[in-house]
Amino acid sequence: MTISITQDELYKRQIALVGESSFLQIKKAKVLLVGVGGLGCPALQYLASAGVGEIGIMDFDVVSTSNLQRQILFDISDIGKKKVDVAFLKLNKLAPFCSLHLFPFALNSLNAQEIISSFDIILDCSDNYKCKFLTHDYAFLCSKILIQASVYQYEGQIQVFDFSKQSGPCLRCLWSEMPKDRCMDTCQEVGVLGPLLGVLGSMQASEAIKHIIKKEHLKNGETLFVDLLTNSFEIRRFKKLENCACRVVE
Amino acid sequence: MKIQIKYFAGLREKAGKNQEEITLQEVCDLKSIYLKLSGQYHFPLSAHEIKYSVNNEYVECSKIPCENDVVVFIPPVAGG
Numbered sequence: 001m002t003i004s005i006t007q008d009e010l011y012k013r014q015i016a017l018v019g020e021s022s023f024l025q026i027k028k029a030k031v032l033l034v035g036v037g038g039l040g041c042p043a044l045q046y047l048a049s050a051g052v053g054e055i056g057i058m059d060f061d062v063v064s065t066s067n068l069q070r071q072i073l074f075d076i077s078d079i080g081k082k083k084v085d086v087a088f089l090k091l092n093k094l095a096p097f098c099s100l101h102l103f104p105f106a107l108n109s110l111n112a113q114e115i116i117s118s119f120d121i122i123l124d125c126s127d128n129y130k131c132k133f134l135t136h137d138y139a140f141l142c143s144k145i146l147i148q149a150s151v152y153q154y155e156g157q158i159q160v161f162d163f164s165k166q167s168g169p170c171l172r173c174l175w176s177e178m179p180k181d182r183c184m185d186t187c188q189e190v191g192v193l194g195p196l197l198g199v200l201g202s203m204q205a206s207e208a209i210k211h212i213i214k215k216e217h218l219k220n221g222e223t224l225f226v227d228l229l230t231n232s233f234e235i236r237r238f239k240k241l242e243n244c245a246c247r248v249v250e
Numbered sequence: 251m252k253i254q255i256k257y258f259a260g261l262r263e264k265a266g267k268n269q270e271e272i273t274l275q276e277v278c279d280l281k282s283i284y285l286k287l288s289g290q291y292h293f294p295l296s297a298h299e300i301k302y303s304v305n306n307e308y309v310e311c312s313k314i315p316c317e318n319d320v321v322v323f324i325p326p327v328a329g330g
């Protein structure tokens with residue numbers, strides 16, 4: 001049996017919330033997700049089902065058994081398959097009006113500018129400092145909006161950098177040097193609470209949607225700390241670093 | 251002088267607690283406080299590898315806290 005659906009019917013609640021003209025902005029938006037892991041899975045689902053018009057999905061990896069505890073787009077039948085291919089099939093069923101662009105490889109300094117410049121908003125859902133700093137630096141150079149999140153066990157952090165406006169500090173104002181890769185244990189070694197990734201990934205999608213429809217959102221120079229062990233949400237603020245490279249571009 | 255200390259991520263794991271109140275016998279900066287607690291809890295990061303916050307503002311490690319300030323030691327986090 002074939003069920004035919006219309007966009008009006010599919011996005012009825014979304015349009016009721018934001019109105020026709022804001023929904024049009026959502027449909028026009030182009031969002032790139034770097035990393036389809038614990039953060040990327042919920043973020044992708046919420047962005048696609050919100051009606052975002054174009055979504056780029058970047059990940060070089062395949063689905064593994066240990067991913068299933070927290071990467072909610074995948075199931076046992078997906079083990080061994082490329083994450084971007086599985087995401088494409090599942091999102092097509094969830095949001096058939098969304099145009100998906102697949103990048104089944106890692107972001108690097110040779111491809112970053114071309115790919116990042118094709119999108120309006122970049123969601124950093126990666127799991128290592130090298131990728132986070134590379135994504136940040138090219139989002140800055142291409143004047144894009146970057147929504148970044150990271151987790152550790154029961155805690156996470158989310159930051160929004162609007163580089164389309166040359167104001168406010170950048171990530172390097174806070175961490176002028178990239179932390180060493182092994183300076184802290186990884187999620188692989190110390191574990192991570194699955195629902196924490198659901199909360200942070202959903203918040204990345206929420207911040208992206210709020211940005212598109214011009215609602216209140218996190219600002220440059222704010223880090224939101226989420227602690228599911230104590231159920232606390234706290235914002236901490238940082239300022240521009242006097243000698244940061246981001247000042248040279250102004 | 252009493253201050254509140256909050257621990258995040260791997261530092262919380264090492265300290266075995268979310269937060270604690272400590273009493274400072276003399277005026278000292280955040281770096282000195284971190285190094286003293288690091289000796290007690292064996293934190294895996296040196297004083298220049300973390301960030302410091304006082305009352306929800308990121309500050310330099312040379313900042314001297316005041317009575318009842320809430321000090322947070324923030325290690326880098328990259329999981330995703």
